[in-house]
Amino acid sequence: xxxxxxxxxxxxxxxxxxxxxxxxxxxxxxxxxxxxxxxxxxxxxxxxxxxxxxxxxxxxxxxxxxxxxxxxxxxxxxxxxxxxxxxxxxxxxxxxxxxxxxxxxxxxxxxxxxxxxxxxxxxxxxxxxxxxxxxxxxxxxxxxxxxxxxxxxxxxxxxxxxxxxxxxxxxxxxxxxxxxxxxxxxxxxxxxxxxxxxxxxxxxxxxxxxxxxxxxxxxxxxxxxxxxxxxxxxxxxxxxxxxxxxxxxxxxxxxxxxxxxxxxxxxxxxxxxxxxxxxxxxxxxxxxxxxxxxxxxxxxxxxxxxxxx
Ligand SMILES: Nc1ncnc2c1ncn2[C@@H]1O[C@H](COP(=O)(O)OP(=O)(O)O)[C@@H](O)[C@H]1O
Ligand SMILES: [Mg+2]
Numbered sequence: 201x202x203x204x205x206x207x208x209x210x211x212x213x214x215x216x217x218x219x220x221x222x223x224x225x226x227x228x229x230x231x232x233x234x235x236x237x238x239x240x241x242x243x244x245x246x247x248x249x250x251x252x253x254x255x256x257x258x259x260x261x262x263x264x265x266x267x268x269x270x271x272x273x274x275x276x277x278x279x280x281x282x283x284x285x286x287x288x289x290x291x292x293x294x295x296x297x298x299x300x301x302x303x304x305x306x307x308x309x310x311x312x313x314x315x316x317x318x319x320x321x322x323x324x325x326x327x328x329x330x331x332x333x334x335x336x337x338x339x340x341x342x343x344x345x346x347x348x349x350x351x352x353x354x355x356x357x358x359x360x361x362x363x364x365x366x367x368x369x370x371x372x373x374x375x376x377x378x379x380x381x382x383x384x385x386x387x388x389x390x391x392x393x394x395x396x397x398x399x400x401x402x403x404x405x406x407x408x409x410x411x412x413x414x415x416x417x418x419x420x421x422x423x424x425x426x427x428x429x430x431x432x433x434x435x436x437x438x439x440x441x442x443x444x445x446x447x448x449x450x451x452x453x454x455x456x457x458x459x460x461x462x463x464x465x466x467x468x469x470x471x472x473x474x475x476x477x478x479x480x481x482x483x484x485x486x487x488x489x490x491x492x493x494x495x496x497x498x499x500x501x502x503x504x505x506x507x508x509x
Pocket of ligand 2: 402403415
């Protein structure tokens with residue numbers, strides 16, 4: 201079976217041996233899924249770490265099949281799709297945890313929001329989709345398997361312990377500052393929700409009856425945090441600060457969110473996101489890195505001082 205080389209690389213990088221084994225079983229898995237659901241799968245989409253392809257049912261209905269390495273990621277995506285269900289997100293038609301497969305409603309024509317030329321229009325579309333994602337309120341008693349904003353703070357703390365000298369372009373001072381912001385945000389959070397967790401241009405697709413989100417990771421935290429992924433994607437080479445400012449204004453107005461908290465989440469998360477992309481060759485995502493300073497500059501211009509309690 202001919203697989204996209206980037207897909208093979210990513211799966212091997214993320215899942216190591218388990219990923220290599222899974223790739224070997226894919227042809228058999230596909231046959232099993234086709235037989236179980238009485239469908240015929242087509243050529244896959246452009247893949248990253250999951251095998252996703254359009255398919256046609258025996259009755260001629262078009263669907264999408266997403267095959268994942270079974271485990272927590274798969275379970276969380278399915279739980280998040282269920283929790284966020286409604287007009288804003290793709291519908292689940294079937295699933296099998298053992299096979300790691302979900303059958304999804306096909307979003308057609310399926311262009312991603314990155315294909316939208318107008319920055320403002322793309323933001324408005326995203327805000328309208330986001331309005332429809334009504335994740336439930338989470339209390340201390342809820343036993344959910346999703347990762348949380350608190351886990352993100354803890355993972356930054358662990359990174360600092362493991363890299364006391366800093367990480368690539370991120371100095372120790374920068375890491376400590378971001379951790380302080382994360383702690384402040386988590387300690388002052390009033391209401392937590394089930395969030396999409398990976399809401400960005402490439403996970404928002406054009407459908408016949410409007411745009412739909414796909415591919416939630418599931419996360420627990422404030423909605424302000426959920427918009428940061430979008431902020432960090434599809435940025436211009438120059439003038440990042442202006443674009444971020446426009447996005448912050450549009451999202452906070454459209455979705456009635458707290459501007460200062462959104463900026464602080466932007467700052468703290470872009471530090472974490474930059475660290476995640478840092479590799480052995482010294483490479484990292486330059487856009488993520490640039491947004492760190494931009495979020496801080498915008499915050500300071502508006503709040504006057506850093507982190508007022
Ligand atoms: N329900 C769907 N309808 C149409 N296309 C889809 C659907 N789900 C996924 N795709 C296509 O498959 C690609 C990969 O799917 P995605 O769920 O984002 O996988 P990953 O988790 O690996 O990022 C998407 O970018 C999109 O082009
Ligand atoms: Mg995706």
